[in-house]
Amino acid sequence: MATARDASGASASASVAEAVSEWRVRLPEKPFKDLKYFGNLKAKVIDAGICSRCLTCAAVCPAPEGITAVDGVVFENWEEKCLDCGACVRVCPRFEYEPKSGLGEYLEILAARSKRFSGQDGAMVTEILASAIEMGIIDRAIFVGRDEAWRTTNFHLREIEQLSLKTLRGTKYCYSTALSELREAVLRSKGVGVIGTPCMVSGVKKLREEFPLFREKVKISVGLFCTENFHWEELHAFLKEKGVSFEKLVKTDITKGQFIATMTDGEVTFPVSELEEIIPSGCRVCTDFAAVDADVSVGSVGSAPGFSTVVVRSALVKEIIDYIRRNKYADFGNVMLKVVNKMVKLKKKREANIKK
Amino acid sequence: MRDVKKIAIPEYDAVEKAKRHTFALITAAREAIMPLTFTIHYPTERKLMPKNFRGFILFESERCINCWQCAFICPANAIRMKKAPDNRYYPTIDYAKCIFCHFCVDSCPRGALKPTKIHDVAYKDMEEMLTLTDKMIEKPEVHREDERFVDYVLGEDDATLKRERGKDDFFVEVPTPPEVRFVSRCVQPESCLGCRICEGVCESGAISSVVEDGVRKMRIDEEKCTGCGLCVKECAMQILTLVRVR
Numbered sequence: 001m002a003t004a005r006d007a008s009g010a011s012a013s014a015s016v017a018e019a020v021s022e023w024r025v026r027l028p029e030k031p032f033k034d035l036k037y038f039g040n041l042k043a044k045v046i047d048a049g050i051c052s053r054c055l056t057c058a059a060v061c062p063a064p065e066g067i068t069a070v071d072g073v074v075f076e077n078w079e080e081k082c083l084d085c086g087a088c089v090r091v092c093p094r095f096e097y098e099p100k101s102g103l104g105e106y107l108e109i110l111a112a113r114s115k116r117f118s119g120q121d122g123a124m125v126t127e128i129l130a131s132a133i134e135m136g137i138i139d140r141a142i143f144v145g146r147d148e149a150w151r152t153t154n155f156h157l158r159e160i161e162q163l164s165l166k167t168l169r170g171t172k173y174c175y176s177t178a179l180s181e182l183r184e185a186v187l188r189s190k191g192v193g194v195i196g197t198p199c200m201v202s203g204v205k206k207l208r209e210e211f212p213l214f215r216e217k218v219k220i221s222v223g224l225f226c227t228e229n230f231h232w233e234e235l236h237a238f239l240k241e242k243g244v245s246f247e248k249l250v251k252t253d254i255t256k257g258q259f260i261a262t263m264t265d266g267e268v269t270f271p272v273s274e275l276e277e278i279i280p281s282g283c284r285v286c287t288d289f290a291a292v293d294a295d296v297s298v299g300s301v302g303s304a305p306g307f308s309t310v311v312v313r314s315a316l317v318k319e320i321i322d323y324i325r326r327n328k329y330a331d332f333g334n335v336m337l338k339v340v341n342k343m344v345k346l347k348k349k350r351e352a353n354i355k356k
Numbered sequence: 357m358r359d360v361k362k363i364a365i366p367e368y369d370a371v372e373k374a375k376r377h378t379f380a381l382i383t384a385a386r387e388a389i390m391p392l393t394f395t396i397h398y399p400t401e402r403k404l405m406p407k408n409f410r411g412f413i414l415f416e417s418e419r420c421i422n423c424w425q426c427a428f429i430c431p432a433n434a435i436r437m438k439k440a441p442d443n444r445y446y447p448t449i450d451y452a453k454c455i456f457c458h459f460c461v462d463s464c465p466r467g468a469l470k471p472t473k474i475h476d477v478a479y480k481d482m483e484e485m486l487t488l489t490d491k492m493i494e495k496p497e498v499h500r501e502d503e504r505f506v507d508y509v510l511g512e513d514d515a516t517l518k519r520e521r522g523k524d525d526f527f528v529e530v531p532t533p534p535e536v537r538f539v540s541r542c543v544q545p546e547s548c549l550g551c552r553i554c555e556g557v558c559e560s561g562a563i564s565s566v567v568e569d570g571v572r573k574m575r576i577d578e579e580k581c582t583g584c585g586l587c588v589k590e591c592a593m594q595i596l597t598l599v600r601v602r
């Protein structure tokens with residue numbers, strides 16, 4: 001149900017009887033007292049090189065044309081335009097950085113392959129969100145699509161039929177701007193699902209902690225197993241040099257230490273360690289492989305080719321998996337936890353890059 | 357074929373026949389001398405328009421609360437709000453775009469926009485059609501050529517036209533709509549960003565904020581709030597709503 005944004009209604013769920021004329025807003029501490037809040041964010045996170053480009057700040061920034069991502073996260077003319085509300089600082093997972101690591105808490109771990117959809121591995125991200133729409137848990141899911149040059153785009157999925165669009169499925173190894181559209185999504189829908197890397201789902205966790213609007217409306221956050229992400233410009237240039245022709249590219253995959261770019265007429269493979277030089281600084285200080293803050297984490301590591309490892313963390317996602325089981329929407333297989341734990345341990349080593 | 361009824365010409369007696377023939381002759385004579393044409397002889401005659409006829413729109417600026425509802429609702433995008441010397445925004449209507457639907461008149465919460473029965477509006481050029489606020493406040497100059505007004509009178513088996521000498525008044529007395537007081541209130545204060553966009557957009561200075569003890573305190577003064585709804589529309593988290601107060 002789309003929520004009308006007119007002068008006579010509000011999309012909040014509290015009743016009118018509890019409406020107030022006076023209220024308070026928490027103001028976080030400013031490490032740089034003479035700068036506006038975005039200036040503080042810029043100094044402590046962006047310019048310090050630890051910004052993960054999750055864009056959680058953009059999810060809350062109320063300034064028209066406020067926070068966007070170009071080469072990195074920017075707010076043009078923030079000295080004048082920043083409204084100094086402090087919301088960005090409250091939700092940034094790196095402002096008071098507490099690095100997450102480990103496998104995280106979970107209710108169950110399984111390997112599965114969707115029978116309805118095809119994707120990167122088992123298409124379980126698609127299957128979980130499609131089932132959630134069918135169950136009526138969410139009426140909108142922000143999927144990541146791409147253009148011909150493999151720049152990421154945002155697609156607000158409303159109906160399962162829209163998933164016939166192939167570009168919605170499969171991994172894109174560059175930054176998604178999904179969170180910058182989350183507030184609008186939440187205001188227009190009853191339930192929203194969002195897909196993101198570990199930094200993005202940590203941002204969603206903070207959004208839920210700080211603002212009831214997000215807590216009530218963001219029903220499912222799907223986290224992806226992640227070692228690092230890339231800036232599109234840098235990855236695009238790198239792959240082009242390796243001989244990848246983007247018009248013919250159908251799949252990009254990182255598996256068993258190899259980067260595999262599959263095109264309609266061939267394949268380009270190289271060791272993923274060659275990408276080391278273009279790993280962004282924000283990713284170098286991240287220790288979260290398994291997206292521990294997500295409601296469910298999905299990745300290829302730990303399951304057979306064609307299957308996805310699914311780490312179910314919330315009761316709601318467990319209901320969705322049970323629904324998938326009942327309807328026989330997926331085949332289930334075995335999880336090799338050893339491999340997952342190995343990657344978890346490996347990423348934890350990045351702790352060393354974090355300045356104290 | 358059994359259910360087919362035959363329609364027969366009624367049989368009249370001599371008295372009935374005489375009555376009917378006389379009536380026909382009287383009607384014929386009347387029509388020959390004083391024909392009851394339905395054609396309204398415009399501009400000498402004008403049809404009597406109903407009180408809520410959707411004609412040229414007048415504006416009473418004292419009633420305006422600057423809520424911008426007229427501008428938002430106009431389906432032809434004919435209303436532009438313009439800043440006046442008192443720093444408040446008031447509507448202007450571009451009659452090149454206006455479709456005379458009167459959604460603006462209907463949506464005005466204070467009845468500041470008013471209908472008139474003026475339906476012939478003439479301009480020398482396109483630019484003149486953009487009617488500024490002061491031209492909406494003062495009554496326009498009306499050049500009248502009509503001497504009579506006509507109205508339809510519907511009888512049981514006939515419709516006739518009633519012609520009356522005189523001029524129908526174009527300016528209608530619009531009763532003031534009953535003032536239903538609304539004020540803005542916050543329905544989910546814990547989701548407030550503290551951006552103060554509401555405070556910035558408030559035309560009546562009802563919303564204020566102050567920073568005290570590391571906390572931003574927001575306040576809506578219900579005495580000053582006109583219930584215009586601009587803050588509700590602009591709130592980034594959509595947590596304000598209009599509440600009726602008695």
